[in-house]
Amino acid sequence: MSKLLIEGVSRTFAGVRGGQPVKALMPADLAVAANDFITILGPSGCGKSTLLRIVAGLEAPSTGRVLLDGKAVTRPGPDRGMVFQSYTLFPWLTVAQNIAFGLRERGMAEKERDGIVASYVDLVGLKGFENHWPKQLSGGMQQRTAIARALANDPEILLLDEPFGALDNQTRGLMQELLLGIWERRKKTVLFVTHDIEEAIFMASRVIVMSARPGRIKSDVAIDLPHPRHYTLKTSPEFSDLKARLTEDIRVEAMRTAQNMAVS
C-alpha cells in the first residue's frame, strides 16, 4: 500500500475583482511509497508549493483528496512535518525549545523531551548552540534547526518547500548532504519541492517534473543512483545524463511560462 496517495487534487483560485478564476494546479495523481524520497521539480508558479501545502493541510484542494496511510487529510497535523522556505523558527524560543515545540504541544514531560531534543541537536550538528536565539544563527543553521524541529515530532511524512532556496550555493550543497545523510540512516517518507534541477536529482529516489501554469505533473523519473551519495556524484556521467534530460524537460516549461507572461 502507498504511504501517501494524491487523487485528482486540483486548486483553482477565485478571480480577483470579478476576473477569470486562476487554475493553479490541474488535477494531479501521485502515489508515494513508504520511505521514498520524492522531489517535485518545476518552474516558478507551477503549483508545486500549492500541491505541498494541500498535502500539509494548510490549503484545501478544489477537487480530489489526499490520503495518508489511508486516512483523508482535512487539516494540518503533526503526522505531516513541514519545513518552509522562509525562516519559521519561533524567535522567542531557543534552538532547543524550538526543537521541543511539537513534543511540548503533545504534552510530553520535560524530562522525556530533553533526551529527544539532545539527539536531534546532535543529528543536525548544532551541539553548543542549544541556547542560542534564532536571530543569532546563520540561515543554514536556522534551516537545520527547522529540520530537527520537524523530525523531532517523528512525523509519518516530511514535507519540505524549497527549504534551501534562500541559502548560498556552498551552504546549500552541505545542507543537501546533511538531509540526505539523515534520510539514508533513519529512513522517512519525504516530499521535497525545488526548482533546482541538480538538487532534485541528487536528493531523490524519484523526481516528479511539473509543467508551467496551469501546473500539472508532466513526468515521473526514477533516480537509481546508488546510496550513500557523496557530493562527487554530481560530476559523474550518470548524473550528467539525468541532468541533461531534466534540463530539457524544464526548459520547455520555463519557456512556456515566460511566453504566457508575455501575452497576459
Place this chain on the structure above:
Amino acid sequence: MRPLHPVSPGIRTVLGISFFVLFVAFWAWITLGGHVNRIFLADPLSMLRDGWRLLVEDRFWLDILITIWRVFGGFLLASVVAVPIGIAMGAWKPVEAFLEPFVSFARYLPASAFIPLLILWAGIGELEKLLVIFVGSVFQIILIVAVKVGSTRRDLVEAAYTLGSTNNGIVKRVIMPANAPEIAETLRLVLGWAWTYVIVAELIGSSSGIGYMIINSQSRLATGQIIFGIIVIGLIGLLSDFAFKAFNRWLFPWSLA
C-alpha cells in the same frame, strides 16, 4: 550634507546637548535681559529658586508622588482591561467584528471632556483621576494591540499547526509570545500619553498633584513654579520611559539579540 549619512556618537551627543544649552541661553537672554515682563515669564534662576522652595517648604514631592501613583494606577487599570480584549480581537475575527466599530468610535471621545461626568459619578477623589486616565488609554491600547496581534506572521502560525498545535495552543504559545514585545512597546507609548491626561485631571477639581500646583501657581502669577512643574513632568516622563525601555529589553532578549 549627504542625506541619510550617519553621524558619529560623539558629535551626536554634542549636538543633542547644545540645543538644550541654546534653549536655556535664549530663555535667559529674553528674561534676564529684560526683553519680556517678569510677570509673564520667570528667568531660569528664579525658576530654580522657586522649585527649591517648593520642594523644601511646600512639600511638593508629595504632589509628585501622588501624580506618579495616579498615572501608574490608571495606566495599570487600563492595561489589565485592554490587553486581553485587544488580543481577543486580533486573534478571533468575530470578536473584532463585534467590538472594533465601537472601540474606533470611543477612541475619539476626548478623555478631558469626560471629566465633568466622571466628577458627577465618582466625585473628586482618587477614583475620578484614575478613571480619566483609564478612559483616555483603554481604547487606544485595545486598538493598537488588536492590530499588532492581527498581523502575526502567518508562516509561524502555519508552522505551529504542522507541529500539532491546537487553536488554543496557537493563541497561547504563538500569537501571545510573538506579539509580547510589540504590546510592551505599545504600553510604553500609551504611558507617555497618560502623563498628559493626569495633568488635565488635576487641573480640574483637585487639591493635590503636580497639575494642582500648576493651576494654583497661575492664580499667584508664579510662572517660575509653573515652569518648574512642567520640567518635573518632563523629567519623570523621560525617566519612566527609559526604565520601561530597559525593562522591555530585559524581558525580551530574543527580539534584540
